[in-house]
Amino acid sequence: MTCIVSGFKLLCLCLLFGAVASRPTAGPKVFNVGRFGAKGDGKTDNTYAFTNVWKSACSTSGNSQIYVPKGTFCLGGVEFIGPCKSKIEFIIDGTLLAPSNPDDIKQVIWINFRYINNLSISGNGTLDGQGKHSWPLNDCHINTNCPKLPMNMGFAFVNDSSIEGITSLNSKMGHFNFFSVHQFNITNVTITAPGHSPNTDGIKIGSSSNMNISNTHIGTGDDCIAILSGTTNLDISNVTCGPGHGISVGSLGRNKNEKDVKRLTVRDIVFNGTSDGIRIKTWESSASEIVVSDFVYENIKMIDVKNPINIDQKYCPYPPCEIEKKGESHVQIQDVKLKNIYGTSKTKAAVNLQCSKSFPCKNVQLIDINLNYNGRSEFCPATAVCQNVEGSTRGQMVPCEIKSS
Numbered sequence: 001m002t003c004i005v006s007g008f009k010l011l012c013l014c015l016l017f018g019a020v021a022s023r024p025t026a027g028p029k030v031f032n033v034g035r036f037g038a039k040g041d042g043k044t045d046n047t048y049a050f051t052n053v054w055k056s057a058c059s060t061s062g063n064s065q066i067y068v069p070k071g072t073f074c075l076g077g078v079e080f081i082g083p084c085k086s087k088i089e090f091i092i093d094g095t096l097l098a099p100s101n102p103d104d105i106k107q108v109i110w111i112n113f114r115y116i117n118n119l120s121i122s123g124n125g126t127l128d129g130q131g132k133h134s135w136p137l138n139d140c141h142i143n144t145n146c147p148k149l150p151m152n153m154g155f156a157f158v159n160d161s162s163i164e165g166i167t168s169l170n171s172k173m174g175h176f177n178f179f180s181v182h183q184f185n186i187t188n189v190t191i192t193a194p195g196h197s198p199n200t201d202g203i204k205i206g207s208s209s210n211m212n213i214s215n216t217h218i219g220t221g222d223d224c225i226a227i228l229s230g231t232t233n234l235d236i237s238n239v240t241c242g243p244g245h246g247i248s249v250g251s252l253g254r255n256k257n258e259k260d261v262k263r264l265t266v267r268d269i270v271f272n273g274t275s276d277g278i279r280i281k282t283w284e285s286s287a288s289e290i291v292v293s294d295f296v297y298e299n300i301k302m303i304d305v306k307n308p309i310n311i312d313q314k315y316c317p318y319p320p321c322e323i324e325k326k327g328e329s330h331v332q333i334q335d336v337k338l339k340n341i342y343g344t345s346k347t348k349a350a351v352n353l354q355c356s357k358s359f360p361c362k363n364v365q366l367i368d369i370n371l372n373y374n375g376r377s378e379f380c381p382a383t384a385v386c387q388n389v390e391g392s393t394r395g396q397m398v399p400c401e402i403k404s405s
C-alpha cells in the first residue's frame with residue numbers, strides 16, 4: 001500500500017517538473033565546459049571536451065548557452081558545425097590557448113564555425129593564438145607555396161550572428177575570417193598582435209553581406225580590416241587601427257569569377273601609426289572585370305600614417321605582372337566619397353589615386369580633406385597625385401594642389 005502511494009507521489013513530481021521545464025519563459029540551457037571535463041589549468045588538452053559541448057548544445061532544442069569560465073583552456077583545432085536546433089550563446093570569459101606548434105592544429109582555422117544561424121559569441125575572454133613561434137616560419141613574401149599557418153577564428157556560411165567583447169591575441173596568421181556570412185555584428189572586440197608579425201590580418205571578409213563592425217580596436221601586423229571579392233553592405237564605425245596596414249579593399253581582380261564589392265561605409269575611424277589608411281588595391285594584371293562602387297569614407301583621423309589615402313590600380317607586389325605584361329586593371333572604381341579626412345601624413349604624397357587607364361575612376365568626391373606632411377611647418381607641404389580620376393573636390397583641400405600626371 002505505502003509503495004503505491006509513494007509511486008503516485010513520484011509521478012506527480014515528475015509531471016510538475018515537466019511542466020516547469022517546458023515553460024517558454026525558461027532561460028537558455030547552460031553547458032559549462034567544466035561539466036564536460038574541460039580544465040582551465042593551462043595543461044589539459046580540452047579539444048575533445050569542447051567538441052562534445054558543442055555537439056550537445058547544438059542538438060538541444062530550446063536555446064542553449066555554452067560557458068567557458070575564467071581559466072586557461074588549452075585547445076587544439078576545433079570545428080563547430082551546424083545547423084543547430086536553435087540559438088546558441090557562446091560565452092567565453094576564460095582564455096583559449098592554441099598549441100604553439102602550428103602542426104598541432106591540423107586545420108587552416110584554429111576555431112572554425114560553419115553552417116550556423118543565430119550564434120552569439122561574447123564575454124571577457126581571450127583567444128590566444130600563440131603566434132610568436134610561428135611567425136618566423138612565414139616566408140609567404142618570397143615563397144608562393146609557403147606553409148598555411150592557422151588563423152584564430154573563422155566563420156563560413158553563418159547568418160544572423162554576432163561577436164562582442166572578446167579579445168584575439170597573437171594569431172599565427174589572420175585573426176578573424178568571414179566567408180559567406182550574412183547579417184553579422186562585430187562590436188567591442190580587441191585584436192592585438194605586434195606590428196612586425198607577418199600576415200596577421202585583423203578581420204578578413206569575403207563573399208559576405210550586411211555586416212557591421214563597431215567600437216573595435218585593431219593593432220596588428222597586416223591589414224586591420226581586409227575586404228575581399230563579393231562583399232556588400234559593410235558598415236565600419238568607431239574603429240581604431242594601429243599598428244597595421246589600414247582598412248583595405250582588395251587586392252581585387254587577380255582571379256576569374258571575382259564578384260563586385262559594393263556599399264561600404266567607413267566612418268569615425270582613427271588610424272594611428274599605420275602604413276596605410278584608406279586603401280583600395282586592384283591587380284595591374286587582372287583577370288576579372290568587376291565593379292567597386294558606393295563607398296563612403298567619413299570623419300577619419302590620420303596620425304603619422306605613411307600613405308593616408310591610396311587607390312592603387314597597379315598593384316603587383318610580385319610576378320606575374322612584370323612577366324605577363326597584361327596591362328591595365330579591369331576593375332571599375334566608381335562613386336567613392338571621401339569626407340572630413342584629417343591629420344598627419346608621414347610621406348609627402350598624402351593622397352595617391354592611381355586609377356586604371358582603361359577603366360578610369362568615376363565620380364570620386366573629395367570633401368574637406370586636411371592632411372599635413374608630418375614634421376614640416378610650411379603651408380601645404382603635402383601633395384596629391386592623381387592618375388585617370390574623374391570627380392570633384394569641395395570644401396577645404398589640403399593637400400591643396402592636385403598634381404595630375
Ligand SMILES: *[C@@H]1O[C@H](CO)[C@@H](O)[C@H](O)[C@H]1NC(C)=O
Binds near residue numbers: 117160
Ligand atoms: C534566429 O532567431 C530569430 C529570433 O529568435 C528567429 O526569428 C529566426 O527565425 C532565427 N533564424 C534562423 C535562421 O534560425
Ligand SMILES: *[C@@H]1O[C@H](CO)[C@@H](O)[C@H](O)[C@H]1NC(C)=O
Binds near residue numbers: 091093122123165
Ligand atoms: C566580464 O567580467 C566581469 C568581471 O569579472 C563579469 O562580472 C562579467 O559578467 C563578465 N562579462 C561577460 C559578458 O561575461
Ligand SMILES: *[C@@H]1O[C@H](CO)[C@@H](O)[C@H](O)[C@H]1NC(C)=O
Binds near residue numbers: 182
Ligand atoms: C544566409 O543568408 C543568405 C543571404 O541572405 C541566404 O542566401 C542563405 O540561404 C542563408 N543561409 C541560411 C542557412 O539560412
Ligand SMILES: *[C@@H]1O[C@H](CO)[C@@H](O)[C@H](O)[C@H]1NC(C)=O
Binds near residue numbers: 160161162183185212
Ligand atoms: C546588429 O546590431 C543591430 C543594431 O546595432 C541590431 O538591430 C541587429 O539585430 C544586430 N544583428 C545581429 C545579427 O546581431
Ligand SMILES: *[C@@H]1O[C@H](CO)[C@@H](O)[C@H](O)[C@H]1NC(C)=O
Binds near residue numbers: 123
Ligand atoms: C567591452 O568588452 C569588455 C571586455 O572585453 C567589457 O569589459 C566592457 O564592459 C565592454 N563594453 C561594452 C560597452 O560593452
Ligand SMILES: *[C@@H]1O[C@H](CO)[C@@H](O)[C@H](O)[C@H]1NC(C)=O
Binds near residue numbers: 184185210211235
Ligand atoms: C548595422 O547597423 C545599422 C545601424 O547602424 C543597422 O541599421 C543595421 O541593421 C545593422 N546591420 C546588421 C547586420 O545588424
Ligand SMILES: *[C@@H]1O[C@H](CO)[C@@H](O)[C@H](O)[C@H]1NC(C)=O
Binds near residue numbers: 215238
Ligand atoms: C567607440 O568604441 C570604444 C571602444 O573601442 C568605446 O569605448 C566608445 O564608447 C565608442 N564610442 C561610441 C560613440 O560608440
Ligand SMILES: *[C@@H]1O[C@H](CO)[C@@H](O)[C@H](O)[C@H]1NC(C)=O
Binds near residue numbers: 272273303
Ligand atoms: C597613437 O599611438 C601611440 C603609440 O602607440 C600612442 O602613444 C598614442 O597614445 C596613440 N594616439 C592616439 C590618439 O590613440
